[in-house]
Amino acid sequence: MTGLLIHSVSEFSDLIMTALRLAEARDIVEIGAEYGGMSALLAEHCRVSNGQLTSIDPAPKQEFRDWLSTNLHVRHLAKTSLEAFGELEAADAWIVDGDHNWYTVYHELKQIAAISRRAGKPVLAFLHDIGWPCGRRDMYYAPEQIPLEYRQPHRYDAGAILDQPSLVPGRGFRGMGQSAFATLAGGPRNGVMTAIDDFLADALREGTEYGFAEIPAVFGLGVLFDMNAVWSERLAELVLPFHQNKLLRALETNRLRNYLRVIEMQDEAAARGTG
Numbered sequence: 001m002t003g004l005l006i007h008s009v010s011e012f013s014d015l016i017m018t019a020l021r022l023a024e025a026r027d028i029v030e031i032g033a034e035y036g037g038m039s040a041l042l043a044e045h046c047r048v049s050n051g052q053l054t055s056i057d058p059a060p061k062q063e064f065r066d067w068l069s070t071n072l073h074v075r076h077l078a079k080t081s082l083e084a085f086g087e088l089e090a091a092d093a094w095i096v097d098g099d100h101n102w103y104t105v106y107h108e109l110k111q112i113a114a115i116s117r118r119a120g121k122p123v124l125a126f127l128h129d130i131g132w133p134c135g136r137r138d139m140y141y142a143p144e145q146i147p148l149e150y151r152q153p154h155r156y157d158a159g160a161i162l163d164q165p166s167l168v169p170g171r172g173f174r175g176m177g178q179s180a181f182a183t184l185a186g187g188p189r190n191g192v193m194t195a196i197d198d199f200l201a202d203a204l205r206e207g208t209e210y211g212f213a214e215i216p217a218v219f220g221l222g223v224l225f226d227m228n229a230v231w232s233e234r235l236a237e238l239v240l241p242f243h244q245n246k247l248l249r250a251l252e253t254n255r256l257r258n259y260l261r262v263i264e265m266q267d268e269a270a271a272r273g274t275g
């Protein structure tokens with residue numbers, strides 16, 4: 001949106017790269033590359049550990065495509081995640097940052113769990129955008145690809161603001177024509193965090209308990225991992241200080257208020273014809 005406002009999952013790179021080393025992850029799947037900021041860090045990790053990075057994005061930015069042309073060891077699948085799963089081997093870690101809606105994320109997690117189970121590998125997944133605005137509100141890059149019964153009523157031209165479930169026309173946090181937001185936040189089958197809650201509840205019913213940390217910064221990062229992995233205790237120690245951390249949450253809320261104020265100023269400048 002603007003360079004002033006941080007938004008990438010790569011803001012968590014210290015934590016993610018430490019976790020990848022700790023879990024001795026070699027093969028990594030990234031869902032959602034966009035400009036490739038995180039992809040470059042992951043590719044370097046895979047190169048050093050003799051692993052493979054597979055990056056899935058149906059429409060990455062040109063910057064990612066340019067970078068890919070000189071990093072031929074990285075595999076890019078120009079498909080949606082749910083189309084790509086049939087071609088995927090089990091990975092040691094997954095970065096989930098593609099289409100931020102219940103249907104996509106719930107099924108991504110189901111696929112990740114099934115592929116990992118078949119290969120006998122523990123699950124380690126980092127999920128971005130689990131906080132506001134997508135935690136409890138679907139966002140769609142391509143709403144027509146979501147089956148009708150799972151698709152929330154949505155709009156491209158209205159935005160999310162804090163402390164209010166309904167969108168505001170022409171204002172707030174919005175996708176500028178690139179993505180649509182559900183018109184209402186909350187309720188069943190709505191949002192990334194709701195998808196994770198439902199996945200974890202299903203798993204528990206089936207007898208599997210995952211570890212899960214919620215890091216309330218930069219739109220929220222979730223770390224979901226197998227409690228039976230040999231590295232699970234060390235990973236839990238790494239993420240525990242960040243889990244639902246009150247100071248981080250207060251800073252994020254303040255950042256979001258400032259973020260929305262910047263959007264408001266951009267909208268005012270655009271309305272004056274100076275934006």
Ligand SMILES: C[S@@+](CC[C@H](N)C(=O)[O-])C[C@H]1O[C@@H](n2cnc3c(N)ncnc32)[C@H](O)[C@@H]1O
Nearest residue numbers: 008009032033034057059080081097098099141
């Ligand atoms: C939020 S951006 C990813 C940002 C990137 N991970 C980063 O932090 O720098 C989301 C990306 O997901 C891609 N995308 C949209 N729908 C997708 C899907 N169903 N599967 C995989 N990627 C998808 C978009 O093209 C976009 O580039």
